[in-house]
Amino acid sequence: MDARINLDLNDVALFVRVVQARSFSAVARERGVPGSTVSRRIARLESVLGIRLLERTTRRLRLTDAGQAYFAHAERAVDDVWQGTDRVRELRKEPRGRVRVLAPIILGASVANVIYTYLAKHPGVSIDLELDERRIDLLAEGFDIAILKGKADSGDFVARELWRSTRKLLYASPRYLEARGAPRRVEDLARHDCIATRATEGFATWTLYQGRSKRRVTVAPRFYVNEFSAAHGAAIAGVGIAMLPEVRCLEDVAEERLVRVLDEVEGESGGVYLLYRAHGSLTAAVRTCIDHFLAELPSTDPSRVAHKRRA
Template sequence: MALLNDMALFVEVAKARSFRTAAKTLDIPNSTLSRRIALLEKEIGLRLLNRTTRRIELTEAGEIYFGRCKRIVDEARLAHEQLGEMLAQPSGLLRVSLPVDFANTYLAPLIAEFARRYPDIDFEFDLGPRRVDLISEPFDLAIRVGESEPSHMIARSLARFSAHLYASPRYLDVNGEPNEPADLVRHQCLSMMKLSVWTLHSGTQTMETEVGGRFRLNNVGMIRRLATLDMGIAFVPQEIVADELADGRLRRIMPQWQGSPVTVYAVTETRLLPAKTQRFIEFLRERLSRT
């Protein structure tokens, strides 16, 4: 049991690349953690960490040991938690990285529903544009839209969405309504930065259309807002503009045309997930599949 505990301590230090950060996570004194790792190295007979004043790095032996230990520690933690599930609902702090626009406009009501279902789970959400590192940072999972993942990550498909074309009634009254992709050249198109061509599909037909306009953005929420302010045509998933469609601020145009399907993923760095993470992924998959 002492060896397993020391392996768990080593895994936290290796993930954080810092004794101080790992000690804070583990809630033990930094000196105690350093001493335990030194004793572990002595028992093994190999140096696992190269220590500098600013950072620590894994030795070759440390890399091998970390890969093995992490799987063992994850298995032990999961076994312990699965037994605990017999007595209580999932609990603890769930840390999730979310795409800001998708979270604000679509996931927020689902998250509220999940929180009501599991009152013993607390939440910490990172909605910044930064792509978090699930190995070295303390996140349980990341929700990502249409992004490929490294082979060492576990990506679970939650849903697939296609973009459609939307504009406000007033914009259409003033500028007319396009009927086919070629008509978009004459319109104000609210496009993402570095995306000057929209690819549209209708049955077996595929058309690529160059688009332009006064606005280029890197934020889907702002595209949605400008479209409601009569500034142009938006090319976004229906789920992003559901409220605006319901109250008539936006209207779908060229309904026979749509964009390529985009997949929403739940990404983790391991298949061995605690109950809180499993429940959250299962809930999102079930709820998003209804759309």
Template sequence: MDRSEVSDLTVFLAIAEHLSFRGAAVRMGVTASALSHTLRQMEERLGVRLFNRTTRKVALTDAGLQLLQRLRPAFDEIGEALKDLDEHRGRPLGLLRLHVSQFAAMTLGPVWKRFMATYPDVRVELATDPRMSDIVAEGLDAGIAPRMWVAADMVATRVVGPFRVAVAGAPSYLAVAGRPERPEDLARHDCIRLRSTHDRKPFPWRFVDPVGEVGVTGRLITDDPEIGVRTAVDGLGLVYTAEERIRPFLETGQLVRLVEDWCPDFDGLYLYYPGHRHVPTVLRALIDTIRMPERDT
């Protein structure tokens, strides 16, 4: 078998694993059209169709499934052999692809700093596009998000948290609208509502029992938490978000915490990855970094 055949089989395995040209292309760092061209040439050379594909779906043919079943164990063995070499080297290397929520990207600065300082041969690619919710289909190694967004078949470990929820407003807004003393008072205020990028529904404003959820209204709704916070700083209404997100504005006095005694905690952020896959060395290194106690420098 020559080098080009090995390359073609690698392309085949990537497409078969993701059943998506886009996901396989992201994984391999090439374009989807390049993978399609390689696969077409491979099928012509072999004289057999390996995939049935339409504009919406990619599926293995019987011949493709048979080839996958024979190839996967062999390539898994190769992967394990290379992993063993990495362990002998004593330090991981390569590219780690992650999907992270905007909040995670902002909050986990200390984790990224420790990780990249500890593993200088590792490169990290962070995707924040909320439409990339299926990390397997997109060719990503793992994701970081609130627990409620993590699919049941994923392995999940908490990265940071729990966090305290905060309701806050700018002094300029409170000077005009007054200060709410209890959660029920929020119904009479202009509240900046944040909408989920997953189901497009506004996040509820929940408080500790017996208050529970409070119905709020407002003229601004957004799916970008940063816009929500900035408009609150500008005095356009009250915002309900994680305390970590607005801490700098609380410290400078640009925002003021409200109804603090009724604000609940939420579970925090989780690193998640497919449970059926071998965990790449670079991902294992990130997990170790997350679990490592943070030292003062």
């Protein structure tokens, strides 16, 4: 049987301490245990290794040749463990180290601006910000914090709402509607040029609500892009009909760059959530970064920014 299977690292640490103190009884007093307990655990370590490590007489303690070789490695290993323990304790107390953050591209500027103020407060922390619209396995990819749009499927993460749900509505430019006409029914969308932010094999499916009625319509996008800013710009340019967050289009509707299409229809709404790991202790860097995001990000709510611009 492999000795590593039965090796108790506590016995290794005890062996190192006995050699350093040159005494079984001194270590027993340090640990508050009987001397027989220390002797028994050293004997157990020797049994697992299958070799004698210490020669003990009534007057002195001597390492065997094997014991000397083993002690040289064991002392370094135990020292490394203690250094690692001290390092982890420092991480729990002082914000230090790297924090990996995932956010959608459309929120990149808002998230980055909040990160700048955090970094100014915590010089010992570095942040790795990744902007991506894809749904990513946060644990597998090693992210500490994620900011996600839509419904939060938290799983192994705690989800905290940053911005409340905002409606998604259908919009097109006056130029497009003059050229192609306005759809009168949901079914008409299949015959129009559409702009989608999610598509599979050339098709996009929109979930639409008309009162209490839920409808799903499949369209073949004339233009597909995985980011709302580009979809918004394409709608204004007259490329087609797009489903966009209402708050992003308030100013465009007021200034007649966009017109709402199918007034009685709404898309699925979803807020913006901050996710962080639910299990295990968080480092001080991750914990303080979470607190900073929760305090600062809500003030960058796109709906508030849009209303301020209009005012």
